[in-house]
Amino acid sequence: MQATYFDGRSSRRQTRHLLAEPGCLILRSQEGERRISLAQLHISEPQGSAPRVLRLPDDSYCELPQGWELDALLERLGHQNSPVVQLQARWHWSLATLFGVILLLVAAYQWGLPWGARALAPMIPDGAVQQLSRQTLQALDQNLLQPSQLAAHRQNELRAGFQTLLAADPQLAKYNASLQLHFRRAPKIGPNAFALPDGQVVLLDELVDMPASDAEVLAVLTHELGHVRHQHGLRQLIQSSVVAAVTAAYLGDLSSLTAGLASLAVTASYSRDMEREADSYAIDALRRQGRSPAALGSALEKLAKAHHEIDHADGWLASHPDTSERIRHLNSLP
Ligand SMILES: [Zn+2]
Structure with a gap:
């Protein structure tokens, strides 16, 4: 896929062609090809529809538009989102988590607080x-x-x-x-x-x-x-x-x-x-x-x-x- 590349020193936008092999990313430009192992990459977590940032070990980085191309690239690369992100991706899980947190807060206020005060008062x-x-x-x-x-x-x-x-x-x-x-x-x-x-x-x-x-x-x-x-x-x-x-x-x-x-x-x-x-x-x-x-x-x-x-x-x-x-x-x- 096509990506916008920044060298990390100037704000000049360049274009790179990205390819993936299992465990290895290939950046291709007119000057040549660069291979970077998955372990050396830092891939930002998805946030809304903003482009994801792929950071290379020398502080240069690529901006990648989200979409099926990126998904396919990351899958071939073998990159997995963190479990939290995987959960976040499923909105009903997010909603359930939110309800859980609210329930927990209400329970803490309703029962935890009086219980704690009862235990603490004699001390x-x-x-x-x-x-x-x-x-x-x-x-x-x-x-x-x-x-x-x-x-x-x-x-x-x-x-x-x-x-x-x-x-x-x-x-x-x-x-x-x-x-x-x-x-x-x-x-x-x-x-x-x-x-x-x-x-x-x-x-x-x-x-x-x-x-x-x-x-x-x-x-x-x-x-x-x-x-x-x-x-x-x-x-x-x-x-x-x-x-x-x-x-x-x-x-x-x-x-x-x-x-x-x-x-x-x-x-x-x-x-x-x-x-x-x-x-x-x-x-x-x-x-x-x-x-x-x-x-x-x-x-x-x-x-x-x-x-x-x-x-x-x-x-x-x-x-x-x-x-x-x-x-x-x-x-x-x-
Ligand atoms: Zn009274």
Whole structure:
């Protein structure tokens, strides 16, 4: 076949006539003939319809238009495309590979990430978790939270109730250093209670004033202890950080990772599975103490109603998805 030849030193186009024998390429011109073994050739992989480049050991090269002539030449020469190219040539394989990669990414996000976070969470040193939680609470105190206005005797009653919840689950003992109940007020958030990764639980006046009975407040706190017990806050934080880190690495911008890590601790919403886990912890724990899990259902109902009325969609409802489904489940319990 005819090929355009460049000597590798000038941009002058020349013409060569190419012939092939098994394992050997022959370049023919007016000056004569040149034989090059297949092993010394570098043949570019096909890319679209662009001419393929055949590089010779002295850096000269030929440009070869794709087509049956080239295919015949390469076949006679004994050149085989790499297996990847052979696969690429078959578009359905390419498509299948693409689907495979997408499935893999989705699976990694859906199952791999939560699994990794669950495995990693217990390995993070308590000191680091406590420091992170302390800083988070400080940041919240500066921005969103105000001192509680709940009467001292009311705080004491609820704190005593919280202590009985702790005493009822020996497994919570490992959080003893930091497991405490904080009272705060937050008109901007509305009725809410949340746990920090190290086990500190913040109860907002607005939840007590909904009004909620002691049984309902304690049921919500038990649910929060479920999040603590299963390290949901920490796991969520790890997951969000990994996503942020991957995104940052992909986009080449690491500043987005360092910005607002602490805020993730509270704004990141728990997954459906985590809510279910915290609910079933609460149901079991409340039953073990002779309390009724129905109190959690009625508390959720009041929370949903309160947030609906004051339209704080970023509060409890956002951090606790599927509320109505959960209420139905809790109310259906024997
Ligand atoms: Zn929850």
